[in-house]
Amino acid sequence: MLGSAVKSLGWKILRAITLPIAVCVFSFLLISHSPIDPIQAYVAADSMLVGPEQRERIAEYWGLHKPPLERLVNWGSAVLQGDLGTSMIFRRPVVDVIKERFLASIALMGAAWVLSGLFGFILGVIAGMNQGSWLDRLIKWYCYTLASTPSFWLGLIMLNVFAVWLAWFPVGLGVPAGVLQEEVTFYDRLRHLVLPAITLSILGVANVALHTRQKLIEVMASDYVLFAKARGERGFLLFWRHGLRNIALPAVTLQFASFSELFGGAVLAERVFSYPGLGQAIVEAALRGDVPLLLGIVIVSALFVFTGNLIADIICRVVDPRIREGEAV
Amino acid sequence: MQKKLTVVAIIMTLVLVVAAGCGRPENKTAGQTLKNELVLAIAGEPQAGFDPTTGWGRYGSPLFQSTLLKRDADLNIINDLATGYEVSPDGLVWAVSLRADVRFSDGKPLTAHDVAYTFNTAAQSGAVIDLTNMKEVLAVNEHTVKFTLESPQSTFVNSLIATGIVPKHAHGKGYAENPIGSGPFKFVQWDKGQQLIVEANPEYHGARPYFERITFLFLNEDAAFAAARAGKADVVAIPPAFSRQEVAGMRLISLQSVDNRGIMFPFVKAGNKTADGRPLGNDVTADLAIRKAINTAIDRQALVDGVLEGHGTPAYTVSDGLPWWNPDTVIKDADLNKARQILAEGDWQDSNGDGILEKGDLKAQFSLLYPAADQTRQSLAIVVADMVRPLGIAISVEGKSWDEIKTMMHANAVLFGWGSHNPLEMYNLYSSKTRGVGWFNTGFYSNAVVDEHLERALATPNEKEALAYWRKAQWDGQTGLSARGDAPWAWLVNLNHLYLVRENLDIGRQKIQPHGHGWPITANIAEWRWQN
Numbered sequence: 001m002l003g004s005a006v007k008s009l010g011w012k013i014l015r016a017i018t019l020p021i022a023v024c025v026f027s028f029l030l031i032s033h034s035p036i037d038p039i040q041a042y043v044a045a046d047s048m049l050v051g052p053e054q055r056e057r058i059a060e061y062w063g064l065h066k067p068p069l070e071r072l073v074n075w076g077s078a079v080l081q082g083d084l085g086t087s088m089i090f091r092r093p094v095v096d097v098i099k100e101r102f103l104a105s106i107a108l109m110g111a112a113w114v115l116s117g118l119f120g121f122i123l124g125v126i127a128g129m130n131q132g133s134w135l136d137r138l139i140k141w142y143c144y145t146l147a148s149t150p151s152f153w154l155g156l157i158m159l160n161v162f163a164v165w166l167a168w169f170p171v172g173l174g175v176p177a178g179v180l181q182e183e184v185t186f187y188d189r190l191r192h193l194v195l196p197a198i199t200l201s202i203l204g205v206a207n208v209a210l211h212t213r214q215k216l217i218e219v220m221a222s223d224y225v226l227f228a229k230a231r232g233e234r235g236f237l238l239f240w241r242h243g244l245r246n247i248a249l250p251a252v253t254l255q256f257a258s259f260s261e262l263f264g265g266a267v268l269a270e271r272v273f274s275y276p277g278l279g280q281a282i283v284e285a286a287l288r289g290d291v292p293l294l295l296g297i298v299i300v301s302a303l304f305v306f307t308g309n310l311i312a313d314i315i316c317r318v319v320d321p322r323i324r325e326g327e328a329v
Numbered sequence: 330m331q332k333k334l335t336v337v338a339i340i341m342t343l344v345l346v347v348a349a350g351c352g353r354p355e356n357k358t359a360g361q362t363l364k365n366e367l368v369l370a371i372a373g374e375p376q377a378g379f380d381p382t383t384g385w386g387r388y389g390s391p392l393f394q395s396t397l398l399k400r401d402a403d404l405n406i407i408n409d410l411a412t413g414y415e416v417s418p419d420g421l422v423w424a425v426s427l428r429a430d431v432r433f434s435d436g437k438p439l440t441a442h443d444v445a446y447t448f449n450t451a452a453q454s455g456a457v458i459d460l461t462n463m464k465e466v467l468a469v470n471e472h473t474v475k476f477t478l479e480s481p482q483s484t485f486v487n488s489l490i491a492t493g494i495v496p497k498h499a500h501g502k503g504y505a506e507n508p509i510g511s512g513p514f515k516f517v518q519w520d521k522g523q524q525l526i527v528e529a530n531p532e533y534h535g536a537r538p539y540f541e542r543i544t545f546l547f548l549n550e551d552a553a554f555a556a557a558r559a560g561k562a563d564v565v566a567i568p569p570a571f572s573r574q575e576v577a578g579m580r581l582i583s584l585q586s587v588d589n590r591g592i593m594f595p596f597v598k599a600g601n602k603t604a605d606g607r608p609l610g611n612d613v614t615a616d617l618a619i620r621k622a623i624n625t626a627i628d629r630q631a632l633v634d635g636v637l638e639g640h641g642t643p644a645y646t647v648s649d650g651l652p653w654w655n656p657d658t659v660i661k662d663a664d665l666n667k668a669r670q671i672l673a674e675g676d677w678q679d680s681n682g683d684g685i686l687e688k689g690d691l692k693a694q695f696s697l698l699y700p701a702a703d704q705t706r707q708s709l710a711i712v713v714a715d716m717v718r719p720l721g722i723a724i725s726v727e728g729k730s731w732d733e734i735k736t737m738m739h740a741n742a743v744l745f746g747w748g749s750h751n752p753l754e755m756y757n758l759y760s761s762k763t764r765g766v767g768w769f770n771t772g773f774y775s776n777a778v779v780d781e782h783l784e785r786a787l788a789t790p791n792e793k794e795a796l797a798y799w800r801k802a803q804w805d806g807q808t809g810l811s812a813r814g815d816a817p818w819a820w821l822v823n824l825n826h827l828y829l830v831r832e833n834l835d836i837g838r839q840k841i842q843p844h845g846h847g848w849p850i851t852a853n854i855a856e857w858r859w860q861n
Contacts, residue, residue, distance in 0.1 A: 037732075040768075043457050049487075049751055052766055054459035061455025091377040091505065100521060156551060164558045171559050172552040173523040177368050178544035180526070181518055274548045276522025284376065 012313075016306055023302045024295050025072070031291060032068040038289030039064060042088060062088055075292065084299075085292035089284060094296040097281060102300065104174055105277035107189075108269070109262050111197035116204025117255045123205065124212025124251070129239055131217050139209065147206035151265050155199040155272035162195060169195050172274035192275075200269040204258055211254055215247045252315055259308030263301050365541040367857070370556050371566040371828065372847030374522065374547040378505025381493035382451040384458060385505070389848035390855070392527055393434070394493025394510030395534070397425055397444065398486065402838040402853070404652050404750065406486060406792060409535075410439065410494060410511070416790035420481025425489065427472045432532045433496045434515040441468035446497040448476070448488075460488060481788040483795035484753040513538045513855040523547060539858040563831040566847050569640050569705075572827050579829040584850070586842035587651060587748035589644045590709055591820035592697060594620050594742050596774040603765045608740040609773065613695045616688070617815065618675020619722065624812040624819045625671060626717050628663035632822050636708045640827060644820040646803055646811050650841045653752045653786075653799035658811035668720055679721050686721035694723035698737060699744040701728030706744045709821055738771045748823070748844035752799050756783050759802070759810045759817070774817040779810050826850070833860045 039058050043050045050058075059065040063074070078085060084094040127139040146154075163171040170176065174192050175184045219225060219242070228242055267279030274280075278297055285294040379385045381394050397411040414425040431439040445468045452460040462485065464477045478485060499509045508516050513535060514527035525545040529538045548556060550568055557565040557576050565579075572581060594614035601609045613619055629643030643662070648654045661667070677686040677693060686693040697714065699706040707728060714724040724742070734743055747754060756763070761780050763769035779802050786798035803811040810817060826846045830836060837856040842849045 037735075040731075049749060049753055049757075050457055050459045051461060051757075053461040054457075055767070057461070058455050058457075089376045091380075091383055104522075159552065159555050164555050167559055171555040171561055172548050173520075173546065175520055175523060177524055177546055177561060178366060178526055178542065181520070271549060272551065274523065274546075274552045276520070280522055 012310060016303070016310075019306055020299045020302045023298055024076075027295055027298045028068070028072050028075075028291070031286070031289065031294060032071075034289075036287070036289040038062075038088070038291070041288040071291070075295065079299075084296045087285070087293040087296075088290040089288050090290075090293065094292050097293060098278070098296055098300055101276065101278045101281045104275065105266055105270070105279065107193060108196055108200065108275060108277055109266050111193055112200035112204065112265075112269075113255070113258075113262055115197060116201035116258075117208060117251075119201070120205040120208025120255075121212055121251050124209040125216060125239065125243075125247075127209065127213040128216025128220065128247075129235075129243075131213075131220070136213075140213070143206040143209050146202050147210075149202070150268075151199060151203055152268040152272050154202060155196070155269055158195050158199055159272060172272075174276055196269045196273040196275045199272070200262070200265050203261065203265055204255075207258065207261075208251060208254055212247055212251050215250050216243055219243055219246045249316060249320055252319065253312045256308045256312035256315065260305040263304060365539070367540050367543045367564070367834075368546060368556075368562045369543065369564045369851075370546040370548045370553040370562040371564055371850060372545070372547075374525075377456075378519075379508040379516065380500075380505035381495055382447060382458070382500075383454050383456040383505065385508075386493045386848075387457070387491040388843060388845050389851035390853075391493035391510070391512055392514045392851070392854070393508040393512045393516050393530075394495060395431075395512045396491065396493055397427075397489040399490055400750065400840065400852075402840050404840055406490065410444075411489070414486075414489070418790060420483070420788055420790040421478050423476040423478070423485065423489075424469070425474045425476070427474065428534065429472055431511050431534045433499070433509050433511050434530045434532050435496070435499060435509050436532065437496065437498060439494060439496070439511050440471045441474045442471075443497045444468065444474045444494055446500070447492060447494045450495070450500070451492060458488070458492065463488075481790065483787055483789050483792050484751055484756070486792050487751040487753065490750075514543065517542075533855075535855060538855040543854070557829045563834055564836070564850070565829045566850075567827050567829055569638055569827060572638065572640060576829055578832055580832050582828045582830050582836070583640050583825040584828070584839050584842050585642055585650065586823055586826050586844075587647070587649055587750075588746065588824045588826065588842065588844045588846070589647060589649070589748045589820060590706060590744060590746045590822055590824065591644060591647070591818045592623075592713065592742050593738070593745050593772050593818050594816075595740055596772045596815075596817050599740060603739050605765075607736050609765075611695055611740050611742070612691055613693055614742055614772075616675060616677075618671050618677060619693060620816040620819070621812070622668040622671045622675075622720060623713075623717050623722065624660065624816050625662060625664050626668035626720055627713060627819060627821065628716060629821060631663070631716075632709060632712060636705065636712060637822060637824060640825040641822045642825070644823045646820055647747050647755055647758060647818075648752065648799075649820075649823055651750065651752075653755070653796050655800035655803040655809075655811070657804050658809070658813060660812050665719060668717075672720060672722075677721070684721060685723050692723075693721060694725065695742055697724045697726050697742045697744060698729050698734050699726070700731055700734065705824070706746070710744050713819075713821065739765065739773065743771065746844065750840075750843045752786065752795070755799060755802065755810075756787060759783065772817055774810065774815065776808060776810065776815055778805070778808050779814075834858075835860045 039055050042058060063071060075085060087094050087097050090097050123139050127136045130136050159171060162169050170192050176188050225242055228238055266277060267282060270277045270279035282297045285297065375385050377383050379393055381391055385391060386394060395409050397409060398406050399409045401407050410427055410431055412426050412428055414423060416423050427441060433439055445466045448460065448466045451458045452463060462479050462482050464479050467475045469475050493510060496509055506519060511534065513530055513533050515530040517526040517528050519525050524547060528542050546556065546562060553565050554567055554571050556562040557579055560578060595611040596615060597610040598615045599610040599612050603609050633639060633641040633643060645658045646654060672686060677688050679686050697710050699710045710726045714726050717724060757769040759770060759774055759779060760783050761775040764773045764775065782798050782802035786795045786802060789795040789798060803809045804813045808814045826842050828850060835858050837853045839850060840852065
């Protein structure tokens with residue numbers, strides 16, 4: 001049993017190493033074949049005033065004149081030594097940019113993740129326990145509506161309703177406008193986090209709720225629940241004794257595996273609310289051909305999603321004794 | 330749908346109230362009283378920070394730094410840090426004398442060494458500042474700087490106008506995030522990706538700004554517009570699509586610009602290839618009668634009214650309204666009869682009655698390319714094609730990616746957009762020397778007389794004298810690069826730049842805006858004030 005755990009852990013580590021490499025090579029291939037000319041993108045508005053000689057100098061300064069393979073190898077060997085390079089558009093070390101942006105994103109994604117997990121699970125349970133009732137139909141309808149709503153559109157609606165019309169929340173950013181850093185309170189930060197976090201959590205809510213509902217309905221149709229009902233158990237007690245454990249696992253797995261969707265959604269939510277996270281940075285990097293920054297974020301996001309899946313696996317092992325014992329479920 | 334949204338809104342409201350408690354009313358609403366602060370949401374964030382040696386502040390005000398020279402509201406060149414400059418007769422040596430009383434915001438004096446350091450650093454930064462023609466820059470003494478050029482270049486003066494001076498003693502790693510300079514404002518705080526806060530600089534050598542503190546919000550278009558409607562910002566840049574919606578307490582300002590759009594015609598006949606092996610030339614657009622007829626037939630005002638909803642002006646050259654513009658280039662357009670006459674004189678006839686003109690075996694048809702993602706350019710292209718169709722000229726309009734356009738732009742007409750406060754742009758677009766160089770003279774336009782004017786404009790040491798040559802290059806009475814001469818382009822419109830401005834805020838007299846929406850409006854930000 002220990003042997004199998006070690007073996008599976010070994011595989012996981014191997015994958016944790018090979019995955020970012022593969023993703024980086026693939027991303028690099030994509031961007032070096034993309035129609036974006038990094039020098040043109042860099043010069044942008046000044047393109048009529050920057051002559052061919054200066055373009056040469058820019059290319060030389062950033063090493064853009066070398067063949068793609070050489071650039072990739074140079075970049076790769078620098079990364080192995082812990083140097084992610086310098087971002088072309090930010091003119092700062094990629095590590096610094098990512099660190100700063102990731103902290104902002106983590107708060108947003110974390111809040112959204114907890115919200116979606118919690119509300120999704122509760123809604124799913126309520127719907128599942130009351131299958132076929134008006135409450136179930138309402139929740140189902142709510143989830144389908146949300147799941148089919150593009151999150152940037154929803155973000156715009158939220159922005160107009162809660163920031164412009166009701167003026168409850170700020171229109172964007174992560175801190176209040178014109179307020180010095182030392183005067184920004186935790187409450188200010190929280191208020192700025194609410195709209196983007198809710199926008200981001202909404203897709204997750206639908207996903208978790210619908211899966212939880214489905215699983216709970218299956219559990220409710222099982223023989224042991226029938227038996228429990230026959231003994232007179234009903235309502236919350238029935239759910240607590242026989243439902244929760246059986247549906248917790250898929251919900252937890254799903255929630256951790258949703259890291260990738262979370263990351264993708266964050267890109268859109270941050271765009272709408274001008275929230276200064278990684279999502280904004282990756283859009284800029286891709287549009288303007290900033291290869292070191294793009295690849296840096298790609299590595300971080302790949303590891304982030306991988307970690308989510310890894311945690312899901314570990315939790316499954318811990319929570320479910322059947323998996324721990326190496327049984328098939 | 331309405332009902333569903335309401336239900337969603339109700340549920341979301343419940344969730345929100347639980348999540349955040351009741352929102353407290355916002356008490357920092359902007360602009361209700363005459364406060365000495367402003368909040369602007371006008372521009373994108375300069376991600377590389379506020380270092381002029383890597384490209385900050387080349388449009389509008391560098392805020393934290395000041396420049397040797399600057400342009401006034403009429404685009405005349407006036408002194409800022411400089412007290413004057415002299416150019417040697419051969420145009421190679423520029424000596425600039427400096428004011429002696431200027432201090433950086435840290436209290437240290439600004440000297441010629443700082444200027445030399447700034448330009449040397451900028452030349453080596455691998456950024457958007459093209460100083461390849463600058464051989465060296467030296468501080469002769471504390472208050473005189475000497476620039477030596479590789480070849481005479483009257484447009485070098487624009488480098489002195491656009492480059493903010495950084496302090497040698499305080500410039501280095503981290504400067505871009507915490508700039509020190511001699512500009513009207515001093516740096517307070519930059520929340521990356523969000524906002525920039527600046528305060529009036531007490532050491533500033535010019536008139537002290539009216540506003541003590543200004544906050545620049547870095548919001549996207551939708552959020553910026555929402556900020557305007559929520560009363561959270563005093564000046565907001567908006568795209569034309571938002572211009573029809575009234576916003577309480579704000580007025581719409583539509584600023585004239587040289588942010589222009591025009592059609593570039595391949596000037597030479599087909600058959601050859603460029604140095605990169607791309608197809609070159611187009612037999613139809615190489616014909617002068619075709620180019621002139623299109624220029625004459627287009628109704629530019631109708632384009633402004635129809636496509637730009639009135640927020641623009643007709644364009645006749647790449648530099649309408651700028652000091653080096655020649656007003657004689659304005660032609661009478663929307664004149665189909667004149668256009669027909671031009672075509673007839675050019676031997677274009679519809680001999681087979683299919684509605685398309687011919688000249689020998691050649692049919693009057695060609696492709697007009699535009700970047701597919703740009704709706705304004707798409708509309709312009711389609712409307713122009715419709716306008717010239719009655720003449721018997723068939724333009725097929727095709728949306729392409731910039732990458733595709735790059736390979737096709739020497740053999741097809743392209744809808745480009747330019748517009749700069751630097752006449753070097755005109756040189757790069759029309760000189761024989763820049764044929765096929767990057768995006769410069771993509772149509773391979775060439776005229777020996779125009780070349781002579783352009784070269785003289787560049788080689789003249791004096792910027793004022795150069796103006797005369799720039800104007801002659803456009804139209805000297807005989808020939809020129811405008812529609813009256815060779816008509817290698819059909820310029821269509823200049824886009825206005827739109828801003829929502831708080832009703833009682835006076836943003837001064839704005840110059841004609843260059844290509845680029847946002848920062849240019851800040852050029853006179855030190856003069857902004859509340860109206861009484």
